[in-house]
Every structure is written in C-alpha cells, then in structure tokens.
Amino acid sequence: MVVKPKSHGQLKIVYLEAKSAGKSILPCGLGHNLNLSTDHDRFVAISSRGLNQIESIEPDNLLAEVGAGLTLSELEKALAPTGLYWPITGPYERTLGGLMGQGLLGAETMAKGTMVDWILGTTMMNPAGEIVKSGGRTLKNVSGYDLTRLAWRARGSLVMNLSFILKLLPKPKICPVMEFSIKSLKLAASHMETIIKEGFGVQNLRLIGDDKGLRICLWLTGFVEYVSAQEEKLKSLLKDPSDLFEDGFEYFNHVDAIFNLPNEKIKIFAGSRKNLLETVRNLSWIGDHHFVVDLGSGRLALISSPKSSEDLAFESGLVLISGQVFQTSGPLFRRLKTAIDPKGLFATL
Amino acid sequence: MSSPAGHGNFSPQSLKALSDIVGPAFCRSQPIDLELYSYDSSPFIHYPSVVVIPGQVEEMAEVVSLCRRHGWPLTCRGAGTSLSGGAVAHRGGVLMSTTRMNRLLEIDLLEETALVESGLVNLDLQKALAPFGYMFPPDPASQKASTLGGNIAENAGGIKGVKYGITKHHVLGLELILDDGSLVKTGALKKGFEFIAPDLTGIFLASEGTLALVARALLKITPLPKSYKTLSVVFDSLLKSGQAVSAIIAQGIIPTALEIMDRRLIAALEDYLRLGFPVGAEAMLLIELDGLGPELDPQLAKIKDICFRSGAVSLEEAETAEDREKLWLARRSGNGALGRIKPSTIVQDVTVPIVHLSKMLSLVQEVADRHQIIIVQMAHAGDGNLHPHLLFDPSDGQEYLRCLKASAEIFAAALKVGGTITGEHGIGLEKVTFMTDEFTKVELDFMAAIKSGLDPTGIFNPDKVLPQKWQAYRKAKGS
Ligand SMILES: Cc1cc2nc3c(=O)[nH]c(=O)nc-3n(C[C@H](O)[C@H](O)[C@H](O)COP(=O)(O)OP(=O)(O)OC[C@H]3O[C@@H](n4cnc5c(N)ncnc54)[C@H](O)[C@@H]3O)c2cc1C
Numbered sequence: 001m002v003v004k005p006k007s008h009g010q011l012k013i014v015y016l017e018a019k020s021a022g023k024s025i026l027p028c029g030l031g032h033n034l035n036l037s038t039d040h041d042r043f044v045a046i047s048s049r050g051l052n053q054i055e056s057i058e059p060d061n062l063l064a065e066v067g068a069g070l071t072l073s074e075l076e077k078a079l080a081p082t083g084l085y086w087p088i089t090g091p092y093e094r095t096l097g098g099l100m101g102q103g104l105l106g107a108e109t110m111a112k113g114t115m116v117d118w119i120l121g122t123t124m125m126n127p128a129g130e131i132v133k134s135g136g137r138t139l140k141n142v143s144g145y146d147l148t149r150l151a152w153r154a155r156g157s158l159v160m161n162l163s164f165i166l167k168l169l170p171k172p173k174i175c176p177v178m179e180f181s182i183k184s185l186k187l188a189a190s191h192m193e194t195i196i197k198e199g200f201g202v203q204n205l206r207l208i209g210d211d212k213g214l215r216i217c218l219w220l221t222g223f224v225e226y227v228s229a230q231e232e233k234l235k236s237l238l239k240d241p242s243d244l245f246e247d248g249f250e251y252f253n254h255v256d257a258i259f260n261l262p263n264e265k266i267k268i269f270a271g272s273r274k275n276l277l278e279t280v281r282n283l284s285w286i287g288d289h290h291f292v293v294d295l296g297s298g299r300l301a302l303i304s305s306p307k308s309s310e311d312l313a314f315e316s317g318l319v320l321i322s323g324q325v326f327q328t329s330g331p332l333f334r335r336l337k338t339a340i341d342p343k344g345l346f347a348t349l
Numbered sequence: 350m351s352s353p354a355g356h357g358n359f360s361p362q363s364l365k366a367l368s369d370i371v372g373p374a375f376c377r378s379q380p381i382d383l384e385l386y387s388y389d390s391s392p393f394i395h396y397p398s399v400v401v402i403p404g405q406v407e408e409m410a411e412v413v414s415l416c417r418r419h420g421w422p423l424t425c426r427g428a429g430t431s432l433s434g435g436a437v438a439h440r441g442g443v444l445m446s447t448t449r450m451n452r453l454l455e456i457d458l459l460e461e462t463a464l465v466e467s468g469l470v471n472l473d474l475q476k477a478l479a480p481f482g483y484m485f486p487p488d489p490a491s492q493k494a495s496t497l498g499g500n501i502a503e504n505a506g507g508i509k510g511v512k513y514g515i516t517k518h519h520v521l522g523l524e525l526i527l528d529d530g531s532l533v534k535t536g537a538l539k540k541g542f543e544f545i546a547p548d549l550t551g552i553f554l555a556s557e558g559t560l561a562l563v564a565r566a567l568l569k570i571t572p573l574p575k576s577y578k579t580l581s582v583v584f585d586s587l588l589k590s591g592q593a594v595s596a597i598i599a600q601g602i603i604p605t606a607l608e609i610m611d612r613r614l615i616a617a618l619e620d621y622l623r624l625g626f627p628v629g630a631e632a633m634l635l636i637e638l639d640g641l642g643p644e645l646d647p648q649l650a651k652i653k654d655i656c657f658r659s660g661a662v663s664l665e666e667a668e669t670a671e672d673r674e675k676l677w678l679a680r681r682s683g684n685g686a687l688g689r690i691k692p693s694t695i696v697q698d699v700t701v702p703i704v705h706l707s708k709m710l711s712l713v714q715e716v717a718d719r720h721q722i723i724i725v726q727m728a729h730a731g732d733g734n735l736h737p738h739l740l741f742d743p744s745d746g747q748e749y750l751r752c753l754k755a756s757a758e759i760f761a762a763a764l765k766v767g768g769t770i771t772g773e774h775g776i777g778l779e780k781v782t783f784m785t786d787e788f789t790k791v792e793l794d795f796m797a798a799i800k801s802g803l804d805p806t807g808i809f810n811p812d813k814v815l816p817q818k819w820q821a822y823r824k825a826k827g828s
C-alpha cells in the first residue's frame with residue numbers, strides 16, 4: 001500500500017495506523033526505486049509527494065525552503081525567474097526526499113560535491129511521529145549533532161524528511177559541455193588523468209562509448225571569460241572538440257538517463273578514479289559495448305555486457321552496485337538504528 | 350572556571366595499564382602535566398587525572414576500550430584551540446592528546462584526496478599540498494596549530510568559507526574508534542561499498558568527540574586558485590559595512606572571503622603589526638576573489654561599485670602577493686592583538702541569515718554599551734558568522750559576569766532572527782545550557798538517543814554538547 005499524506009497531521013495519523021496494525025513504514029518519493037512486489041504486506045509505503053510545497057524562495061539569503069515531495073524539475077521551474085539555481089542536477093522527475101535517501105551526487109559533483117552539501121536544514125519526522133528540525137537558514141551551524149545528514153543514503157531507514165532548506169547559487173552565465181572523439185580506450189584514460197591532474201576544475205568528466213563512437217566529455221561552468229580560457233587550454237591538449245553543447249544541464253540529464261535504466265538492462269559498478277581508469281585501460285572488450293564512465297561520481301554504467309557481473313567485478317576490482325541488497329548490517333548502522341528506531345518502525349529493505 | 354576534579358585520582362594499577370599501552374614516556378600524571386592539559390583556548394579550566402599521547406591507531410583503540418571497561422571519562426584533544434571548552438576534561442579521567450598521530454599518510458592527485466591521521470596540523474597539510482598545486486579549503490584562523498581531527502570534530506569553518514564551504518564539505522570518509530575500541534570506516538573509505546550502505550560520516554562532523562574518536566580521515570583536496578584579487582574597504586560605520594556584505598551576496602557574487610573588522614580591532618592590529626591600517630576608521634571589509642584571472646575583473650568592478658553605493662569611504666586593492674599576505678596575517682592575528690586591550694576574551698560565534706547581518710552587528714554594539722564592557726567585532730561576514738570578542742580582566746569577577754550576561758543576550762538575539770548560537774566554534778561546555786533555547790525537548794531527546802546508542806556509558810567527552818539532563822554519563826568509577 002502507498003499512501004500520500006498532504007500535511008504533517010495526516011502523516012502522523014498514517015504513522016499511528018501503521019503502528020497499531022503492526023506494520024513498518026517505508027518512506028518514499030515517487031517510488032522509482034521501490035520494488036513493492038515482494039513482502040508488501042509487511043509495510044506501508046508513505047510517499048512524501050503530497051508534501052511538495054514551496055514555502056519560500058529568498059534570493060537575498062540565497063536559499064529556498066521546500067517540501068521533500070517536490071521534484072527536481074518543479075524546483076528548477078520555481079527558481080528560474082530568480083536567476084538562482086540549486087547546483088544538483090539529476091533525474092528530473094524524482095522527489096528531493098527520494099533523492100536524499102538514494103544519495104544523489106549530482107552531475108556537477110566534481111566541483112560542487114553532493115546533494116547533501118547543498119542542504120542547510122531539514123524538518124523530519126522521527127519514528128515516534130514527532131517533528132525534529134536540524135540546521136536552518138544560516139550558512140554555518142554546528143549547534144548540536146548534524147541531523148541533516150542522517151537521511152543521506154539511508155533509504156528511509158532512519159527518519160522521514162518532510163522539508164528542506166536549500167542553499168542556492170547564482171545560475172552560471174554559461175555552462176557548455178565539450179566532447180572530444182578519442183581513438184582508443186588507452187588514450188582516453190591517459191587524457192582523463194591529465195585533465196584531472198592539470199587542475200582544469202571541470203564540473204564533471206566522462207567517457208562515453210556508444211553508436212557515435214568513443215568520446216571524452218567534460219563540463220565547464222562559470223563566467224564567459226573563465227570558460228573561454230579553459231576551452232582554449234583543453235583544445236590545445238585534446239585538439240578540436242567534435243561537438244560543443246551549450247547547455248550542460250540538458251546534456252547531462254540526457255546522458256544520465258543511462259544510470260536510471262532498469263537493473264536488467266544495465267550493470268553499474270563503483271570504484272575509485274584509479275580503478276575506473278585501469279578498467280578502461282585494461283578491459284579492452286568494454287569498448288564493444290555501450291558504456292559511460294563517470295569520474296565525478298566514481299561509477300561505470302555498462303549496457304548489455306556479455307560477462308557476468310561477478311566476473312567483471314573480479315577483473316576490474318570495482319564493486320557491483322546495481323541490483324544489490326542495501327547493506328544495513330554494519331555495526332555503526334545497527335547501533336544508530338537501534339538507538340533512533342528501537343521498535344524498527346522504519347523498514348530496512 | 351576551575352575545578353581540579355580528576356586531579357591525581359588514578360591508582361598506580363590504572364596508570365600502569367595505560368602506560369603499558371602507550372609507553373611510559375607518553376602516559377603522564379605529574380601535576381605539571383595535568384596543569385598543562387587543564388585548559389584550552391576558552392576560559393574553562395578542568396584537570397584530567399592522566400594524559401596519554403598514543404602514537405598509533407591501535408594504541409588509541411586500546412585506550413578507548415580500557416576506558417570503557419573501567420568507566421573512565423575520556424576527552425580527546427587535538428591542539429586545544431577550542432574556544433568553547435570542548436577540549437577540557439570536565440570530569441577528569443583520561444585526556445588523550447592526538448599530537449603524535451600527525452602523519453600525512455597519502456596524497457593522491459588522481460583521486461584528489463589526502464589520507465591523514467587526526468592529529469595532523471591543518472597548516473602542515475596545506476604546506477604539503479601546495480607544491481602539488483592543491484589546498485585543503487577549510488582554513489580556520491587557528492590553522493597554524495589546530496589539528497584536522499579537531500577541525501572535523503568541530504566542523505571548523507575558515508576565512509574561505511563563503512566560496513569553499515566548511516570542513517564537512519571536504520571530508521569524504523572517516524576511520525573511527527567506537528566506544529568498545531572497535532574500528533569502523535565510513536563513506537569513501539569503504540571503497541565503492543558506500544553506494545550500497547548508509548553513509549554515516551555526517552553525524553560525526555561537529556560531534557565534538559562525544560560520539561567516537563576520529564583516527565584517520567580521507568579529505569577532498571582542491572586545486573589552488575590561479576590568481577587572487579584582494580580589497581580592503583574602509584567604512585565610516587559598522588552598519589554600512591554589513592549592508593555592503595548583504596548587498597554583495599544579494600547580487601549573486603560569491604567571493605572567496607568577506608571579513609569585517611571594527612574600529613577597535615583595526616587600531617589594535619595597527620598597534621601590534623604596524624601595517625599602515627587606517628586607525629580611526631569605524632570598519633574595514635576585507636574582500637578576496639580567486640579563480641582564473643579573466644573572470645575576476647568583472648566581479649571586482651561590481652563589488653567596488655556596491656561598496657561605494659553602500660557608503661565606502663576608501664578602497665584599496667592589494668597590488669602584490671606580499672600586500673595580500675599582510676592583510677590576511679592581520680586578520681589571523683585578531684585574537685592575539687586584542688590581548689593589548691584586556692588580558693582575556695570570550696569569543697562568541699553566533700551566525701544569522703545573511704540579510705540580518707548588519708542588524709546583528711548593531712545589536713551586539715548595543716549589548717556592549719548596556720553592559721559596559723568592550724566587545725570587539727570581527728566576522729566571517731559572508732557566512733553571516735559574527736565573532737564578537739568580549740574582553741575582560743580575569744581579576745575582575747564582576748566584569749566576567751557582565752560578559753556572560755552579554756553573551757546570553759547575543760545568543761537570544763541571534764535565535765530571534767532565525768540564527769544559531771554557534772556557527773563554527775561548537776557548543777562545548779560554554780553553550781551547553783543554551784541548547785534548550787535552540788532546540789525542543791523532542792530534538793534534544795533525539796540527539797540523546799544517538800549519543801546513548803553510540804556511547805551508552807557516556808565515556809566520550811562527558812558534559813559537552815548535550816545539557817546535563819540529556820547526558821548518558823554514569824558516575825565515573827575512578828579506580
Ligand atoms: C586564535 C584562534 C582562531 C580560531 N579561528 C577559528 C576559525 O577561523 N574557524 C573555526 O572554525 N574555529 C576557529 N577557532 C577554534 C578552533 O581552532 C577550532 O575549533 C579547531 O577546529 C579546534 O582544533 P584543535 O585541534 O585545537 O581541537 P581541540 O581544541 O583540541 O578540540 C576541539 C574538539 O574536538 C575534539 N577532538 C579533537 N580531536 C579529536 C579526534 N581525533 N576525535 C574526536 N574528537 C576530537 C575535542 O574533544 C574537542 O571537543 C579558533 C581558535 C583560536 C584560538
């Protein structure tokens with residue numbers, strides 16, 4: 001069952017109902033990453049989608065307060081007239097609460113960090129159905145424990161986010177993506193290494209292999225003068241770009257779709273930059289398949305691989321992350337979970 | 350201010366057990382040692398029973414597990430530059446200094462990371478990174494002394510915070526010692542597995558050594574900027590300088606640093622460093638931009654325009670790297686220079702939404718006048734983070750009390766405009782009674798649940814962060 005409360009009051013009622021029915025609660029957004037087909041009697045999925053209000057947008061404070069059920073596309077639309085943006089780009093039709101639980105890094109992650117770095121405060125509901133606030137409207141706050149990060153990548157297992165206070169930035173004047181065709185995987189790996197070590201300050205750096213061939217793609221944002229100077233330097237390193245796309249946000253959303261394909265179509269691996277580049281250098285057969293190596297988030301997405309995931313993970317030293325069971329067995333998590341949610345109200349899938 | 354609670358109350362057997370772990374030279378309990386470690390940079394003085402200085406992570410872990418077995422309070426200490434009493438052993442017991450845990454284990458330019466031990470001094474990391482063209486952006490004014498473990502435990506900010514953020518934005522993973530002495534890794538130290546497990550790194554940032562000890566940290570490093578533009582701008586009122594800061598941010602310009610200094614500080618710095626500062630000016634704003642040369646000029650022009658429109662009297666651009674260094678040396682020397690006015694200081698740290706900055710600066714001045722004390726104002730203004738320095742003479746108990754009352758009023762004023770009582774210095778002992786002003790009972794219960802889950806016997810840094818009623822501490826057994 002998925003319920004969609006529209007207010008904190010309604011949410012509390014659902015909590016109480018679930019408790020009295022002896023069911024656990026699974027906070028969710030639009031449910032993209034949920035598999036409710038199994039075991040669905042055990043819990044009630046509560047979608048935060050109904051909590052999609054925009055409380056305030058405060059350009060003078062460079063912040064916005066919004067409901068956890070708001071989607072990235074709704075947020076972007078609301079911010080457009082202000083000239084500000086939230087520097088986290090990802091799957092547009094996902095809720096902020098859902099992305100927080102999944103741990104969205106954002107397409108600009110090499111320069112801008114992760115989603116949680118751009119959250120100043122949050123309002124949550126704890127397992128007792130009580131409101132807990134953490135952080136706030138200030139850029140810095142070290143008062144008490146930082147609870148804003150509790151829900152990060154926790155898949156709804158510790159708290160349910162109701163709203164967020166987001167830190168905003170002026171939208172960059174220009175944000176082009178440059179693509180460079182590359183002859184071989186080995187050359188690609190060595191260029192990518194150089195781009196990082198030369199300190200180009202790119203927002204993201206990817207290697208894409210598909211029907212259009214092998215290309216390095218990198219994203220620059222900022223003032224016109226800055227981006228032009230970077231472009232010149234890159235051209236002298238990699239020769240003429242095969243393509244230059246004006247809007248990096250649009251481009252990355254398009255390419256990012258690959259990371260959101262269903263698990264049966266795609267294998268996603270994670271690892272260090274070194275691991276990823278070694279994989280590109282050494283496993284030459286990868287070049288025969290569609291793939292994206294995203295150095296920003298430390299992931300490799302591979303479509304229709306002939307090898308088993310286990311073989312690939314073994315050969316590359318990467319960790320298979322798609323379709324894996326979420327690991328909640330670590331001692332740290334177990335201790336926190338028992339402390340915060342002793343009766344196990346929030347489901348751990 | 351003083352309580353020699355734990356002084357000398359450890360039995361010879363207990364001391365031997367500790368000394369067996371760290372070695373006799375690094376287990377100290379002579380009165381002079383206890384005296385040396387009885388204070389940090391706050392006015393609080395509390396004596397530990399014994400000081401241990403482990404040299405290896407395994408030694409740290411063994412000490413923790415011994416403390417847990419015996420119920421001994423354990424306070425971890427980096428360089429002791431805490432301004433909120435975070436590093437003093439309030440209930441005596443074991444004080445663990447991390448100064449020997451100061452190894453830089455790895456700089457990886459491809460991953461853009463540095464793996465460090467927690468006792469490494471912030472500036473030593475910066476010096477090691479600079480030849481590679483990198484920096485660790487958090488740069489607290491205490492960076493010459495403060496350790497990365499202390500920076501993590503306090504979630505320290507710094508002068509570059511406006512553009513680069515604070516410590517938590519640059520910590521990718523931690524190796525922690527839990528209360529039972531076990532070691533756990535979080536975040537990127539899990540090497541890929543962090544994607545399929547909860548990332549609990551965040552809860553330890555700003556936890557002030559009350560939940561676990563930081564043994565090692567994986568830090569994100571950032572390419573050094575290619576060029577800088579630095580301005581000093583003089584105003585005839587503090588209020589106007591605050592308004593200029595709010596206007597710059599509202600225009601969507603994000604400088605690297607935006608620092609305010611008031612009249613008294615300018616005069617004290619000039620007296621101390623002789624840099625040619627405009628003695629008599631009411632306020633000075635230090636502004637820095639960094640990046641690639643061509644992008645800086647248009648921003649600089651905008652900033653100059655905003656400053657003049659906000660009432661700047663004069664404006665000077667640092668022409669050389671030396672001029673620039675001088676300005677930042679001055680800013681970092683603020684605390685020291687004030688010693689020329691009065692011997693002691695309480696440094697406050699309230700932070701407000703940026704639109705309320707100038708209002709808050711004026712309000713602090715009113716509080717000073719009302720209580721007849723000297724409050725010198727400096728601020729990481731671009732972050733809305735004020736550092737009112739309340740000056741007092743320790744031999745004048747009445748003056749100290751007036752400073753405490755003034756601090757309470759400053760906290761209340763910050764909370765009223767949606768701010769916080771601490772932006773970067775932490776709760777420590779100093780602000781612990783004010784936690785109930787900032788948080789509800791439910792919120793404090795929630796934090797206490799976290800504390801008792803990770804430190805059920807309350808050995809880690811007792812009495813800090815959470816008010817008495819929410820402490821898990823069981824009476825120490827001494828030994
Ligand atoms: C002159 C001066 C200027 C300052 N400027 C700034 C500034 O610009 N920005 C800012 O944010 N702060 C500033 N501070 C405050 C202080 O320097 C910081 O809080 C700093 O991070 C403390 O580091 P430390 O090594 O001295 O830690 P300590 O003072 O020794 O300890 C601070 C806290 O961290 C805990 N701790 C230390 N090491 C560990 C560890 N390994 N594991 C777990 N817990 C640990 C301690 O228990 C304590 O609670 C300043 C202080 C002074 C005196």
